[in-house]
Amino acid sequence: MLRFSRQLLSSPIGRKLMLSIVLFSSLITLLTTVYQLFKDYNSDVNRIDRAFSSIEKVNLEVLAASIWVIDERLINTQLDGLSQLPDITYILIQDDSGQEWQAGEYQNTSIIEKQFDLIYSNSEDIKVGTLLVQADLNIIYDRLYDKAILILLSNAVKTFLVAGFILFLVWLNITQHLLKLSQYCEKISLDKVFEPLKFDRNAAQDEFTLVANAINSMQQQVRASFDDVRQSKQELQTALEDRERLLELERSYKDELARQVKEQTKELEQSLLILKRAQQVLVEKEKMAALGGLVSGLAHEINTPIGICLTAASSQLSHVEELIALIHSDNATLEEINSILEEYQQSCQLIVNNITRASTLIQKFKTVAAEQRYEKDTQFNLKQLLEDIIDATQIMFSPQHVDVELNVDSHLMVKSNASLLNQIIGNIMSNAYIHGFKGVEYSRILINVKHEAEQINIEVQNNGLNIPCDVAEHMFEPFFTTARNKGGIGLGLAAAFNAATLIHGTISYTPISSLGGPMFVVSFPYQAEIEPA
DSSP states (O other), X not given: OHHHHHHHHHOHHHHHHHHHHHHHHHHHHHHHHHHHHHHHHHHHHHHHHHHHHHHHHHTHHHHHHHHHHTOHHHHHHHHHHHHTSTTEEEEEEEETTSOEEEEEOOOSSSEEEEEEEEEEESSSEEEEEEEEEEEESXXXXXXXXXXXXXXXXXXXXXXXXXXXXXXXXXXXIIIHHHHHHHHHHHTOOTTSOOXXXXXXXXXXXXXXXXXXXXXXXHHHHHHHHHHHHHHHHHHHHHHHHHHHHHHHHHHHHHHHHHHHHHHHHHHHHHHHHHHHHHHHHHHHHHHHHHHHHHHHHHHHHHHHXXXXXXXXXXXXXXXXXXXXXXXXXXXXXXXXXXXXXXXXXXXXXXXXXXXXXXXXXXXXXXXHHTGGGGSOOEEEEHHHHHHHHHHHHXXXXXXXXXXXXXXXXXXXXXXXXXXXXXXXXXXXXXHIXXXXXXXXXXXXXXXXXXXXXXXXXXXXXXXXXXXXXXHHTTTTSTTOOSOGGGTOOSOHHHHHHHHHHHTTOEEEEESOOTTSSOEEEEEEEOOTTOOOO
């Protein structure tokens, strides 16, 4: 019995369970006791209130009449009757002349006190005195205290008895079997003969029976796996010996392979040197081919107006000789002279037009070289610059009407190369005027300016024709144009691309915009240190 009690009390699960039951039961007991005491306290206070109400209904008129006739005997009788009421500890009767009758001992604390006016009713209500009644709460407190002690003691005894019984049941049904399980697990050894786990229980199948079956099954599987591991270890030992022999062969193969790799590396280095030299030659050829294409394009564009000027000059020379011969002849007429002069005037006009075209071509080619890059960056209002570009473009292509909408902050100040930016936006808009609005009934261009933290993005979009993919692939190349038969030379977008690079920005193309046509986006850095004007 002593051993059983010691094991019972030394069980951690049992102690925790008992402590939990005691704490929970104590908490419930405390809450129910507080509720019962509070309810009893309210009942006692209500009883005192009912006593006060009874005094007010029954005794006040009799006392007022007794004081009115100054009937000492009746007053004392009423006073004794009131003092016999339960919980009433002090009564004071005072008439309007200052005479007093009292019973009991007056207190200042832990009391419920109520004062009544004594009204004598004859033909009118006359106040003849006052009645003061006190009820002592200490009597209620003592009664509640005794009741609380009795409840707590009885519940404590009941709680400990229930907890002890539960602890015994836990030990009987759970703890002792867990202890046996732990002792069995400590004795398990793969080198010993297998002994199955059995619990000394009369019960049928329960959780401990399932645990015993699971442990026995697991132990059998572990023993079988251990035998397999032993066999695998022996096989692994044999494999390691074979591996050592293979490693020795591998070392010899690696030495031979390293020798061969070294020889092939020397051959590859020589081949790489030859390839580098060939690459340099190809790069130089590509450079010369690109330069040749550029010079060929420029020569082709300039050769046409110069050839026309040469032909017109030769024609003028023959016309001058005819004019000199005609003047020195005797039969020269004014009509013949005027005819030769008209032809001479036409030749001069042809020379002027083609020389002007060649000059314009050279000027535009100079814009591709972007001499504006030597201009200093200036601070300007971006909205004012864009409005000037729009006005100039509309005047240039008048009477063609295009509705241009501009969305930009009117106070946005930027610092950049104004000439290059003017060239970029102007060339993009001119390209739209020339190629984009063929067959479009209502032409529109929308310019949106978006100001990010360190960048300005200018979106130029229109509702014109879409640019074919084969054209979009080459439209930023110099001298590429789809309107060469109409006088186009293909330097507009190429110059815009080169100018965007010079202001440390970019120009990108999107096939479809919100208006339905293509969109060009010009991006360049925004210098945050600029103060707004």
